[in-house]
Amino acid sequence: MEGQHCNHSMQGVQLLGPGNVQLATLQRPEVKAGEVLLRVLAAGLCQTDVHIRSAADSRTPDGTTLGHEIAGEVIELGAGVTQWRRGDRVVVHPCWSCGVCAACLAGRQNACRRTGSRLSPPPTPGVTRNGGMAEYVCAPASALMSIGELDPEVAATLTDAALTPYHAIRTCAEQLYPGSTTVIIGVGGLGNLAAQILRATSATKIVAIDTSSEALDAARPWLDVAMQPSDTDLIDRVMSLTEGCGADVVLDFVGNDATLKLDATLVCRAGAIRVVGLSGGTYPFVARSSNNPLPRGVTMMCPYGGTYGDLAAVIALAQSGAIKPLITRFALHDALNAFDALQAGRIRGRAVLIP
Ligand SMILES: [Zn+2]
Ligand SMILES: [Zn+2]
Numbered sequence: 001m002e003g004q005h006c007n008h009s010m011q012g013v014q015l016l017g018p019g020n021v022q023l024a025t026l027q028r029p030e031v032k033a034g035e036v037l038l039r040v041l042a043a044g045l046c047q048t049d050v051h052i053r054s055a056a057d058s059r060t061p062d063g064t065t066l067g068h069e070i071a072g073e074v075i076e077l078g079a080g081v082t083q084w085r086r087g088d089r090v091v092v093h094p095c096w097s098c099g100v101c102a103a104c105l106a107g108r109q110n111a112c113r114r115t116g117s118r119l120s121p122p123p124t125p126g127v128t129r130n131g132g133m134a135e136y137v138c139a140p141a142s143a144l145m146s147i148g149e150l151d152p153e154v155a156a157t158l159t160d161a162a163l164t165p166y167h168a169i170r171t172c173a174e175q176l177y178p179g180s181t182t183v184i185i186g187v188g189g190l191g192n193l194a195a196q197i198l199r200a201t202s203a204t205k206i207v208a209i210d211t212s213s214e215a216l217d218a219a220r221p222w223l224d225v226a227m228q229p230s231d232t233d234l235i236d237r238v239m240s241l242t243e244g245c246g247a248d249v250v251l252d253f254v255g256n257d258a259t260l261k262l263d264a265t266l267v268c269r270a271g272a273i274r275v276v277g278l279s280g281g282t283y284p285f286v287a288r289s290s291n292n293p294l295p296r297g298v299t300m301m302c303p304y305g306g307t308y309g310d311l312a313a314v315i316a317l318a319q320s321g322a323i324k325p326l327i328t329r330f331a332l333h334d335a336l337n338a339f340d341a342l343q344a345g346r347i348r349g350r351a352v353l354i355p
Helices: 047-053 152-170 189-201 213-222 234-241 257-266 308-319 332-343
Strands: 009-017 020-027 035-045 069-077 089-092 136-140 144-146 181-185 205-209 225-227 247-252 267-275 299-301 327-331 350-354
Touching: 009 332, 020 047, 020 332, 035 089, 035 152, 035 332, 047 332, 069 136, 069 152, 089 152, 144 308, 152 189, 152 247, 152 308, 152 327, 152 350, 181 189, 181 234, 181 257, 189 205, 189 213, 189 308, 205 213, 205 234, 213 225, 225 234, 234 257, 247 257, 257 267, 327 332, 332 350
Parallel strands: 181 205, 181 247, 205 225, 247 267, 267 299, 327 350
Antiparallel strands: 009 020, 035 069, 035 136, 035 350, 069 089, 089 144
């Protein structure tokens, strides 16, 4: 016996039904061939989890242990696992791709051909498989990445909050030349890290727009200009900062009708719009040369997750001190309070559960 429960049970945060997430006593998972068992050191909690709790994500079956942002220590190796040792500290890539298809071999694991389907990405812990808001979790050995001495609480948040913006930014490499301008719409969790990643990896001018003056203040060390959507001269200021051309890159972490329209109004010819926030907004695609609200040559997309190389890059950025996620800690047994606080917008930076 260990504490109040036996060696084969554990505490975990489970989806029981629509709107119903509970702390439960669960069976400790058994490691299968090709997997490792991790003792969870930290599990991030984000809006995706709040969406899942509200039954807004049909991918997640009842009974799933939540938690897609996982850092842990390897404690048991499944058959055939040779690349890890007990005691290794790792994060889990949230996209469990096959590793051997043409897309994976090309370094595009989030486009894996053998896992998921055309409209659904590869399996994700805490979304389509049991995740890391628990004392233990199993994960494929191929989905782990070493974090060395990096604080596991920081590392856990990187797997989504830094990976997703890093990947989105990398798809704009052509537009992020020195002298370019990037507008970030929404500098909460992911937008804040987007500003840090841009500062660490480019010489682009960074303009942030957010309704929250607190969020703007938190991001200010990495910004050139901070504005609120209510500023009447917002569009004029972006145009004057860019010699009337518009922003080379617009990163939209909101993604509603109003922000998509603003993205299109601010972007320059041959610019890039990346919509990371998925609030269900729509924007018309018009195939016409004159009076088109979207300048010619603009690419607009909702990127997904990131590649294994992208995760290695954000870990390296954090290890070098170039990016520093702001973290609010909760004990695992306090998870429901963390969900409520996040849903109510009361958390600064990223919420992390500690078993
Ligand atoms: Zn997340
Ligand atoms: Zn693959």
